[in-house]
Amino acid sequence: MSELTEKIKKIFTDEKLDILIGYEKGSLPLRGTPCFIESAEDADKLIFDSTCHNNLAKYLTDQKKTEVDARKIGIVVKGCDARAVVQLVVEKQFERENIVIIGVPCKGVIDPSKLRAKLRDKEISDFRFDGNKIIVSGENFQETFDKNELLSDGCLSCKYPNAPQYDYFIGDPAEPIASKDEYADIDEFEKKPPDERWEYFEKEYGKCIRCYACRNACPMCYCEQCFVDCSMPQWIGKGGNLSDKMIFHIVRAMHLAGRCVDCGACAAACPLNIDVRLLGKRIEREVAERFDFTAGMDFETPPALATFREDDKQEFIM
Amino acid sequence: MSVYRIKKDDLSLFLEKLREDFAVYAPVESDGITSFAELEPGQEPAFGILKTQKPPKEVFYPQNEIMFRFNEEGMTPELYDGKPIALFGVRPCDAKGFNIIERVFIDPKYEDPYWSARRKGSLVFALACNEPLLSCFCNWFGGGPFDKTGSDVLVIDTGEDYLFEPTNEGAEKLLSNIGGFEKAEKADIEKAGKLRKKAESSMGEPPKLDSVKETLDNSWNSPLWDRISAKCLGCAVCTFSCPTCYCFDIQDETRRDKGTRVRLWDTCQFPLFTKEGSGHNPRKSQTSRLRQRFMHKFSYMVETLNEFGCVGCGRCVTLCPVNLDVRDFLEKIAAEKDK
Numbered sequence A: 001m002s003e004l005t006e007k008i009k010k011i012f013t014d015e016k017l018d019i020l021i022g023y024e025k026g027s028l029p030l031r032g033t034p035c036f037i038e039s040a041e042d043a044d045k046l047i048f049d050s051t052c053h054n055n056l057a058k059y060l061t062d063q064k065k066t067e068v069d070a071r072k073i074g075i076v077v078k079g080c081d082a083r084a085v086v087q088l089v090v091e092k093q094f095e096r097e098n099i100v101i102i103g104v105p106c107k108g109v110i111d112p113s114k115l116r117a118k119l120r121d122k123e124i125s126d127f128r129f130d131g132n133k134i135i136v137s138g139e140n141f142q143e144t145f146d147k148n149e150l151l152s153d154g155c156l157s158c159k160y161p162n163a164p165q166y167d168y169f170i171g172d173p174a175e176p177i178a179s180k181d182e183y184a185d186i187d188e189f190e191k192k193p194p195d196e197r198w199e200y201f202e203k204e205y206g207k208c209i210r211c212y213a214c215r216n217a218c219p220m221c222y223c224e225q226c227f228v229d230c231s232m233p234q235w236i237g238k239g240g241n242l243s244d245k246m247i248f249h250i251v252r253a254m255h256l257a258g259r260c261v262d263c264g265a266c267a268a269a270c271p272l273n274i275d276v277r278l279l280g281k282r283i284e285r286e287v288a289e290r291f292d293f294t295a296g297m298d299f300e301t302p303p304a305l306a307t308f309r310e311d312d313k314q315e316f317i318m
Numbered sequence B: 001m002s003v004y005r006i007k008k009d010d011l012s013l014f015l016e017k018l019r020e021d022f023a024v025y026a027p028v029e030s031d032g033i034t035s036f037a038e039l040e041p042g043q044e045p046a047f048g049i050l051k052t053q054k055p056p057k058e059v060f061y062p063q064n065e066i067m068f069r070f071n072e073e074g075m076t077p078e079l080y081d082g083k084p085i086a087l088f089g090v091r092p093c094d095a096k097g098f099n100i101i102e103r104v105f106i107d108p109k110y111e112d113p114y115w116s117a118r119r120k121g122s123l124v125f126a127l128a129c130n131e132p133l134l135s136c137f138c139n140w141f142g143g144g145p146f147d148k149t150g151s152d153v154l155v156i157d158t159g160e161d162y163l164f165e166p167t168n169e170g171a172e173k174l175l176s177n178i179g180g181f182e183k184a185e186k187a188d189i190e191k192a193g194k195l196r197k198k199a200e201s202s203m204g205e206p207p208k209l210d211s212v213k214e215t216l217d218n219s220w221n222s223p224l225w226d227r228i229s230a231k232c233l234g235c236a237v238c239t240f241s242c243p244t245c246y247c248f249d250i251q252d253e254t255r256r257d258k259g260t261r262v263r264l265w266d267t268c269q270f271p272l273f274t275k276e277g278s279g280h281n282p283r284k285s286q287t288s289r290l291r292q293r294f295m296h297k298f299s300y301m302v303e304t305l306n307e308f309g310c311v312g313c314g315r316c317v318t319l320c321p322v323n324l325d326v327r328d329f330l331e332k333i334a335a336e337k338d339k
Helices: A003-014 A040-045 A057-066 A079-090 A112-119 A184-190 A194-206 A213-217 A242-255 A265-269 A278-291 B008-021 B092-105 B113-119 B169-178 B186-202 B212-217 B224-229 B286-305 B315-319 B326-336
Strands: A019-025 A032-037 A073-077 A099-103 A126-130 A133-138 A141-146 B004-007 B023-030 B033-038 B064-071 B074-077 B085-090 B123-127 B153-157 B161-166 B248-255 B258-265
Touching (some): A003 A019, A019 A040, A032 A040, A057 A073, A073 A079, A213 A265, A242 A278, B004 B008, B008 B023, B092 B123, B153 B186, B161 B186, B224 B286
Parallel strands (some): A019 A073, A073 A099, B123 B153
Antiparallel strands (some): A126 A133, B004 B161, B023 B033
């Protein structure tokens, strides 16, 4: 029995949890998958490693949506997941005392869409971690990747690999990877002329098939009815029109201003490897610079866009 | 039907000739996405790809299709009138999928003109899978890596050559008209047989699914649905990537005094799919929506088409953001009977 399962069993019993949301081994190599534990004995199947990319905070609002209850829910969280849980509490989506936050040290997670792009159609049957390398093998091939090549973009510049708020923490806190400046990609992108930037967004969002996996994987997208799902009135067209696709992505990015925790769940969920992170990251920086706010760090600070301070920067107001 | 052989190097010549009378679609990789697209002159297909991210169903049944245009003066119908379509290099699972979808769009009473305009006169060249992937499970539903269902020609990669095995006289005639083939020799056929055996045995024994429909029909209120759907995000990745999902919505897209009526893919996984004009939604929960998807494929389609509505391509397995694996579900259902 691992330290993780042993401690979680104890927490499950001590805290009288009704349900615990964690990860188990998935059906494909390098894929962890969310699981819902209903008893302490069931905890044996829990895992946590770099294959556990999903943001489980998403399921807390799901649970709340389907039934109003006071069930006690435990949740295993990486740094970004924990920040999402905190932000959701700040946004009053559920009661803090009904949630037991169990932090685990995160060394970065593998983005399935990057893995898919690297491997193309080669399927791996086995893998192992060797320091900063990931060695994958399958029928007639073996390949070694630098871990950074496969990690989610957010992980590469992540400053918070451990939960900033938690009830329990299992293991030794992880060091941030920080192999890359957080806003390096944005700086690079902003140097381009407007035409080129527009072209990039057209190309990326043009690929969108509106499966809404990005929205549905996002813990902060919990609106009871998303504006794209409204039929009376219908706000945007549902066809292949580029401007409709763009409106969806732009509005989603705006709705996440000061709320996004950069967990990368949206990018990992996209079946077509669309760069859905760039716009959100740009807005995150805007909020950080203007309002000195980072989402999901503590339960007390009110959300950036729900407050007004006299010293808020406002030079952008004409 | 005879089997024909062509050197791999000569395939591009064959495709060039095929392009004279057909719009030739093949797997391509463009901007990081693998899908089926019309080949440009001289463009090399990406045959190494087994599972394109986007399914080839979109060639016959595009995600967004204009049905007609309208303005103050009236309507102008729009229907595909390009060259007949030849799909080269689809995999046997996808080829079988066309047959299943077709029974929805062309049934004894009704024929869908939009599907038919692209599908009629088309040719499907399926490329046999010498090395099925871990996420492939075509053999669960009577398919196989060398299965010919839904194909006009089965193409087998034997290393230096391709073998072409037509399944009907029309296709055989077309091959002889285009030319450039030799008759396959006994050694070629034996080689193909070995490849087939190897591919088939690599997939392992499929579970017995005979009882699945009956078990499902008796499980409408089972707590199993809650457990299975708990991690489902309710996105459309599985349905949009599925070779046999066909549901669509119809929308008018207008701008000032003109517009188009568009048919577009819809999905039972979205709440809006069943939301009624009154505001009531009979499938309010994701549990009920996931149940619909699985019941449709593994019970209702068995009832209406006498076969499962799944061809085991495994796209939903590899692309699902939370790794909700339909095989786990089927194995659980199949095991229910033994309880």
